[in-house]
Amino acid sequence: MTPSRDAFEARLRQIGADRYHDRHPFHTLLHGGGCTPDQVRAWVINRYYYQHSIPMKDAAFMSRVEDPGLRRRWRSRIEDHDGTDTNEGGIRRWLRLAEAVGLDPDYVASTRGVLPATKFAVDAYVRFVREKTLLEAVAASLTELFAPKIHKDRIAGLLQNYDFADDSSLSYFQNRLKEAPKDVAFGLGWVLDHADTQEKQDAAAAALVFKTDVLWSQLDALHAAYVEPARIPPGGWQPGEGLLNRQAA
Amino acid sequence: MTPSRDAFEARLRQIGADRYHDRHPFHTLLHGGGCTPDQVRAWVINRYYYQHSIPMKDAAFMSRVEDPGLRRRWRSRIEDHDGTDTNEGGIRRWLRLAEAVGLDPDYVASTRGVLPATKFAVDAYVRFVREKTLLEAVAASLTELFAPKIHKDRIAGLLQNYDFADDSSLSYFQNRLKEAPKDVAFGLGWVLDHADTQEKQDAAAAALVFKTDVLWSQLDALHAAYVEPARIPPGGWQPGEGLLNRQAA
Numbered sequence: 001m002t003p004s005r006d007a008f009e010a011r012l013r014q015i016g017a018d019r020y021h022d023r024h025p026f027h028t029l030l031h032g033g034g035c036t037p038d039q040v041r042a043w044v045i046n047r048y049y050y051q052h053s054i055p056m057k058d059a060a061f062m063s064r065v066e067d068p069g070l071r072r073r074w075r076s077r078i079e080d081h082d083g084t085d086t087n088e089g090g091i092r093r094w095l096r097l098a099e100a101v102g103l104d105p106d107y108v109a110s111t112r113g114v115l116p117a118t119k120f121a122v123d124a125y126v127r128f129v130r131e132k133t134l135l136e137a138v139a140a141s142l143t144e145l146f147a148p149k150i151h152k153d154r155i156a157g158l159l160q161n162y163d164f165a166d167d168s169s170l171s172y173f174q175n176r177l178k179e180a181p182k183d184v185a186f187g188l189g190w191v192l193d194h195a196d197t198q199e200k201q202d203a204a205a206a207a208l209v210f211k212t213d214v215l216w217s218q219l220d221a222l223h224a225a226y227v228e229p230a231r232i233p234p235g236g237w238q239p240g241e242g243l244l245n246r247q248a249a
Numbered sequence: 250m251t252p253s254r255d256a257f258e259a260r261l262r263q264i265g266a267d268r269y270h271d272r273h274p275f276h277t278l279l280h281g282g283g284c285t286p287d288q289v290r291a292w293v294i295n296r297y298y299y300q301h302s303i304p305m306k307d308a309a310f311m312s313r314v315e316d317p318g319l320r321r322r323w324r325s326r327i328e329d330h331d332g333t334d335t336n337e338g339g340i341r342r343w344l345r346l347a348e349a350v351g352l353d354p355d356y357v358a359s360t361r362g363v364l365p366a367t368k369f370a371v372d373a374y375v376r377f378v379r380e381k382t383l384l385e386a387v388a389a390s391l392t393e394l395f396a397p398k399i400h401k402d403r404i405a406g407l408l409q410n411y412d413f414a415d416d417s418s419l420s421y422f423q424n425r426l427k428e429a430p431k432d433v434a435f436g437l438g439w440v441l442d443h444a445d446t447q448e449k450q451d452a453a454a455a456a457l458v459f460k461t462d463v464l465w466s467q468l469d470a471l472h473a474a475y476v477e478p479a480r481i482p483p484g485g486w487q488p489g490e491g492l493l494n495r496q497a498a
Contacts (some may be wrong), residue, residue, distance in 0.1 A: 003366070017481040018483065025480065076411070116370075116462035117369070117370065119372045120366070120369040120372075120462075120463075120466060121366065121369045122374060123369075123376075124368075127376060156356065211481070213484060217365050217366045217470075220470065221466075221473075223473065224470075224472065224473035225469075226467055231469065233460065233465050233466065233469055234267065234268040234462070234465060235458070
């Protein structure tokens with residue numbers, strides 16, 4: 001017998017409790033004020049690659065959806081990141097954060113210096129959404145269920161611990177607190193409706209596990225490269241590169 | 250003007266000198282006898298995922314080659330790994346190594362416990378070969394130019410430092426010393442012949458850089474997970490799992 005909708009939702013939430021990247025030691029460092037300016041910069045540079053790939057992931061999803069209603073419902077995700085006439089969008093907000101931590105936004109947008117491991121993980125997510133079932137693609141997006149808490153912790157921790165933090169530099173996170181709940185409420189309902197067999201529930205749970213791996217791996221790579229004993233791999237950002245002129249001076 | 254064949258070959262060889270994973274600290278540990286049994290096991294488990302993906306990569310390549318001669322020339326790579334009536338093949342040899350270090354070969358072959366970051370990197374390579382030009386796909390294989398030295402160092406280092414090392418457990422590396430040179434001589438000639446513009450040389454060089462990133466990232470993930478201060482990510486192999494019965498007893 002297929003487990004109930006409630007039991008399945010509890011299973012998905014447990015995956016977040018066990019594996020979401022709020023448990024990663026890099027976030028403890030970052031939110032607690034333990035990061036050096038260069039560690040914050042490395043995080044901003046690498047996390048940009050994720051942000052910049054998300055609308056491509058959402059377009060890949062929409063390219064496979066035949067139902068205009070579902071596409072229309074999904075489209076706001078791309079607008080939230082890429083912007084509209086009245087909303088600068090999450091990617092520009094992220095570049096504002098980059099500037100606030102002393103990085104040249106053009107350097108960050110070039111994605112040079114992004115760790116290869118970050119690219120492999122993020123690209124795996126885009127391809128997952130391009131290749132797997134629609135159910136798995138939507139289920140993978142459900143890490144947003146766990147995002148509001150980490151965004152609140154991050155805003156509070158950054159404001160308390162870092163001079164660069166203010167309403168402008170942290171507007172990305174403030175906006176995600178508004179945007180993510182509507183997306184995830186829809187996504188969760190859709191997954192609960194469509195995972196109507198044990199096999200589909202298992203596939204959806206595995207997709208969510210995969211996505212937690214995508215997030216965790218990015219922080220693992222960042223931690224290994226930039227936290228002592230730091231080992232920056234060939235091609236990774238070297239502190240001092242890509243700074244705003246006023247910083248380099 | 251397009252740089253000469255010799256200058257282009259020197260450029261490719263320099264990429265190896267700068268970025269090949271023989272320079273990674275995990276290999277220094279491994280070859281110098283500094284790895285614990287569990288660190289060797291973690292390496293065997295994760296590296297298996299690479300070995301098991303290589304014939305899929307080669308099949309992806311052949312699926313895009315229209316010239317029967319080139320496909321015939323390439324086919325021996327799959328035979329070398331998957332085996333023939335008279336050759337057990339590299340994958341079985343790798344599982345013999347797994348057994349020699351106390352791992353259940355069925356556990357290793359299941360690829361459970363492989364680090365997510367290993368999967369992301371290796372899968373990126375398979376997809377690279379599936380999606381990029383044939384020139385880039387062949388150029389990415391040229392890390393084999395740099396492999397004989399690391400295989401010789403590894404055989405010598407493992408024999409000297411670890412009880413499990415003998416002709417049987419190390420036969421994978423002994424065989425690669427015989428197999429790789431014929432492959433790479435062909436691959437290098439093919440790339441030098443076909444990269445006949447600056448743009449193609451640049452693309453081939455970038456493909457080789459990409460491949461060095463694939464190899465380096467695997468060791469970075471292994472080092473971060475299993476060398477102190479070790480941080481095994483969710484889903485990664487935990488020491489004690491997947492042992493042969495005689496070891497667990």
